[in-house]
Amino acid sequence: MNPTYGPEAEAYRDKVQAFLAEKLPTNWAGIGQLPADEVRDFVTSWRTTLYEAGYLAPGWPVEYGGAGLSALEQVILAEEFARAGVPTGGPNDGFGIQMLGNTLLVWGTDEQKRHYLPRILSGEDIWCQGYSEPNAGSDLGSLGLRATLDGDVWVLNGQKIWTSAGHLADHIFTLARTDPDAPKHKGISFLLVDMRQPGIEVRPIRMISGESEFNEVFYTDATTPKTEVVGGVNNGWAVAMSLLGYERGAAAATNPIRYQGELDRLFLLAKERGLTTDPVIRQRLAWCYSKVAMMRYLGMRVLTQFLNGHQPGPDAAITKLYWSEYHQRATELALDILGPEAMVPSGRKPTSAFGADDAGAPNSSASWTDTFLNARAATIYAGSSQIQRNILGEMVLGLPKEPRPD
Numbered sequence: 431m432n433p434t435y436g437p438e439a440e441a442y443r444d445k446v447q448a449f450l451a452e453k454l455p456t457n458w459a460g461i462g463q464l465p466a467d468e469v470r471d472f473v474t475s476w477r478t479t480l481y482e483a484g485y486l487a488p489g490w491p492v493e494y495g496g497a498g499l500s501a502l503e504q505v506i507l508a509e510e511f512a513r514a515g516v517p518t519g520g521p522n523d524g525f526g527i528q529m530l531g532n533t534l535l536v537w538g539t540d541e542q543k544r545h546y547l548p549r550i551l552s553g554e555d556i557w558c559q560g561y562s563e564p565n566a567g568s569d570l571g572s573l574g575l576r577a578t579l580d581g582d583v584w585v586l587n588g589q590k591i592w593t594s595a596g597h598l599a600d601h602i603f604t605l606a607r608t609d610p611d612a613p614k615h616k617g618i619s620f621l622l623v624d625m626r627q628p629g630i631e632v633r634p635i636r637m638i639s640g641e642s643e644f645n646e647v648f649y650t651d652a653t654t655p656k657t658e659v660v661g662g663v664n665n666g667w668a669v670a671m672s673l674l675g676y677e678r679g680a681a682a683a684t685n686p687i688r689y690q691g692e693l694d695r696l697f698l699l700a701k702e703r704g705l706t707t708d709p710v711i712r713q714r715l716a717w718c719y720s721k722v723a724m725m726r727y728l729g730m731r732v733l734t735q736f737l738n739g740h741q742p743g744p745d746a747a748i749t750k751l752y753w754s755e756y757h758q759r760a761t762e763l764a765l766d767i768l769g770p771e772a773m774v775p776s777g778r779k780p781t782s783a784f785g786a787d788d789a790g791a792p793n794s795s796a797s798w799t800d801t802f803l804n805a806r807a808a809t810i811y812a813g814s815s816q817i818q819r820n821i822l823g824e825m826v827l828g829l830p831k832e833p834r835p836d
């Protein structure tokens with residue numbers, strides 16, 4: 431583990447800081463300082479700024495609209511953006527850029543890369559992820575969405591669920607069963623589907639926080655051209671798994687910065703409520719402090735591997751497991767500090783249902799209460815904690831596989 435940065439790296443950091451100073455308003459203290467109703471407009475215009483600078487997908491080759499940055503430059507850019515408290519893209523860019531785009535770079539045909547990658551960056555195509563089904567979540571290999579080839583098109587019938595930001599998307603990357611007679615992991619294909627057709631219906635699901643961030647997606651004779659398969663027919667499982675590595679591992683560099691910022695707010699909250707002399711609260715704050723410090727070292731280890739050319743694989747489960755479980759206990763502590771106030775939340779709410787509230791957010795009870803509720807979901811989405819532990823046991827530590835009912 432040696433993430434020390436040489437002089438060229440620090441020169442690049444200066445360049446990124448100069449970019450931020452030029453493009454952001456003076457006295458900028460993070461997107462959390464903006465009133466909630468101004469956030470959407472800021473994110474849209476900031477996305478355009480990043481697009482024009484090539485910073486939406488900094489690691490992608492320039493021919494596809496990226497900035498062609500080295501691994502080290504990408505890490506520095508991500509660190510500086512996290513420190514400045516600015517988003518790295520729009521609400522669906524996690525799906526379009528981090529997940530699908532990176533996966534297409536590995537598995538896509540030249541034509542798929544040339545067609546889709548620039549459109550993801552320009553915002554012409556907005557993506558969501560169609561993996562889970564009512565009877566296939568952890569056991570994703572049991573998925574039942576059927577895709578049957580009819581001449582030059584795949585015809586899809588079935589249902590997906592928990593499709594985050596599906597109501598904002600016009601394209602879905604989806605896993606479908608294309609050979610029902612093959613063993614379950616060998617009969618699946620990874621398909622790209624345009625959602626703007628009568629055969630696709632999106633129905634929002636209301637969450638515990640009152641918001642509707644995710645959806646059910648129904649396919650009734652929906653179609654997609656035969657060529658819209660990524661990685662080959664019936665080879666979707668391998669493609670799906672490499673995408674999950676990008677989904678689970680991406681935040682190793684920036685999470686320690688975000689969670690340290692949140693922890694500083696938590697210290698402030700305890701101070702404001704006169705609880706920093708309470709021995710139990712102090713002990714729990716110290717626990718959070720040590721966990722965020724460990725998160726930083728864990729992040730450094732992942733970064734060192736990334737800088738040495740290692741792409742996230744099954745070991746990305748460590749990062750996912752660590753931050754999601756930490757965050758539930760940290761936000762529980764925030765609610766205990768707030769006491770009865772947590773039952774009547776007021777003030778600015780978080781603008782995203784994922785992770786810590788935005789940098790610069792006020793210490794309002796609504797910020798903490800919503801973040802607490804959202805943190806419940808984090809040990810489920812992108813693979814539950816139990817599944818991350820199974821992956822670590824079986825695929826990283828090489829322990830015997832758990833018995834499977836089939």
Ligand SMILES: Cc1cc2nc3c(=O)[nH]c(=O)nc-3n(C[C@H](O)[C@H](O)[C@H](O)COP(=O)(O)OP(=O)(O)OC[C@H]3O[C@@H](n4cnc5c(N)ncnc54)[C@H](O)[C@@H]3O)c2cc1C
Pocket residue numbers: 558559560561562563564565566567568569591592593594595644807810811812813814815816817820
């Ligand atoms: C906020 C949110 C957003 C999401 N966004 C998306 C999205 O955009 N696209 C998408 O496709 N999906 C999405 N999901 C779905 C998510 O991937 C699934 O919820 C998750 O994989 C778990 O599947 P499940 O809900 O069917 O639970 P189940 O698989 O039924 O699991 C139920 C419980 O059993 C445990 N369990 C299951 N199998 C085992 C085992 N072998 N060993 C030990 N314990 C086990 C689980 O850990 C869990 O505690 C989202 C989920 C949430 C909560």
